[in-house]
Amino acid sequence: MxxxxxxxxxxxxxxxxxxxxxxxxxxxxxxxxxxxxxxxxxxxxxxxxxxxxxxxxxxxxxxxxxxxxxxxxxxxxxRILSESASHExxxxxxxxxxxxxxxxxxxSSSKPASSSPFLFPFLFRKRQNTLLRVLHQEGRLEFPNEVAESVDLRYLDCISIHIPSSISKLQNLQTIILRRDMRRPLYLSLDIWKMPQLRHVLLEYGILPDPSSVGTEGDRSVFVLENLQTLSLVMNFRCAEEVIKRIPSIKKLGIRYKDEEMDLEYYCRNNLVHLRKLESLKWINFGYSFLMNLSFPTSFLMNLSFLTSLKKLTLVKGRLSLEDILIVGSLPNLQVLKLRSTAFFRQKWITNAGEFLQLKYLLLENIALEGWRVDPTCFLKLESLVLKDCYEFVEIPDEIREIPTLRLIELNECGGSVLTSAMDIQEE
Structure with missing residues (x-):
């Protein structure tokens, strides 16, 4: 692996x-x-x-x-979204x-009986902790208690199976990356909502607690995270009003849902429309259902059309109806679209006039798609087309070759007929 x-x-x-x-x-x-x-x-x-x-x-x-x-x-x-890219x-x-x-x-591992500091990289003295700004931890599953004393910490990257409430002491922390070495999810402490300087929270398999369970509305220990721009990937993210109002500046959001827990009403996913600054959204379905038994809720996709700020959309593992793909194509400012392990209705994709007018980058990976018909008025700004593991795909539509902005067609593990159509486009 x-x-x-x-x-x-x-x-x-x-x-x-x-x-x-x-x-x-x-x-x-x-x-x-x-x-x-x-x-x-x-x-x-x-x-x-x-x-x-x-x-x-x-x-x-x-x-x-x-x-x-x-x-x-x-x-x-x-970088492709040059007008608004943060270029961190x-x-x-x-x-x-x-x-x-x-x-x-x-x-260190190649030395017998090694006592290298890299085996226990965080056995440092308390006096040194207060000056620490960046911390990358490997090789332990227990969250180091010493970290909570690092009050100047700005960047934390660690492996853990539990994040204690003491993390809220890190009031200057801006970026936190939490990973796990085991299959069980990582449960974040409720105190994550008491860290107002957070800008980027990246989780491998994490569950974010609902802040509505913290005291009453008058509890001032729970902040509005005005600076939070990135939150990804959150498992079974409940977009309750209490959550949405605490992340008003979010730009990048990644969410994962189990197939048996797709209750749209309970998870309040239609509330995402209130994230007025959201530029990038990744939705992943996961579980044990077959691909064709999963879907992306149409009402949720319809609400996305009101998010004029949305520029990047990634959908992973699910079924798209004709209505669903019509909604996605009408998103007014969508510039990057990635569809992974996704099935189209009757394995056909038919674009209509005026769809995907701002799209620059299109990725289709492991797609159950045989036919693709493109209206000449679509994809007028497309720069990159990437096809991966599309074995059932027959050919690239002729209309694609007429796109004046197209710079790249990339193929990985696709059928011979697709390669032939790509070579024909290259020769022209």
């Missing part, structure tokens, strides 16, 4: 370097080249090291690869730091 994750990350890095160079500044290009070298080195390590060492480090390598791939992909699509500084440096730590773990 770790080697496959590294291989996938290496592919993303090389594609980013080759296809998206127009969106990268020189420093980012050099950082990506450095990351490619690190990934290659880790692949060599997995191929040549003993089973004992590999077992010890595989989970860390796998998790780092998955997170890095998601961050880089989001970073590039943000240091995103690639943080990925590099993660892999540097893994390399140091490898060095």
């Amino acid at each position: 770790a080697y496959a994750a590294l291989r996938s990350l290496a592919q993303i890095l090389n594609q980013t370097l080759n296809r998206d160079h127009q969106y990268l500044i020189l420093d980012e290009k050099q950082q990506i080249e450095s990351l490619i070298e690190k990934v290659s080195s880790l692949q060599d390590f997995l191929e040549n090291s003993s089973k004992k060492i590999k077992k010890h480090l595989e989970i860390k390598i796998r998790n780092a690869s998955y997170i890095a791939e998601d961050i880089i992909e989001s970073h590039i699509t943000d 500084d240091g995103i690639l440096e943080k990925i590099s730091i993660r892999f540097n730590l893994i390399e140091k773990w490898i060095v």
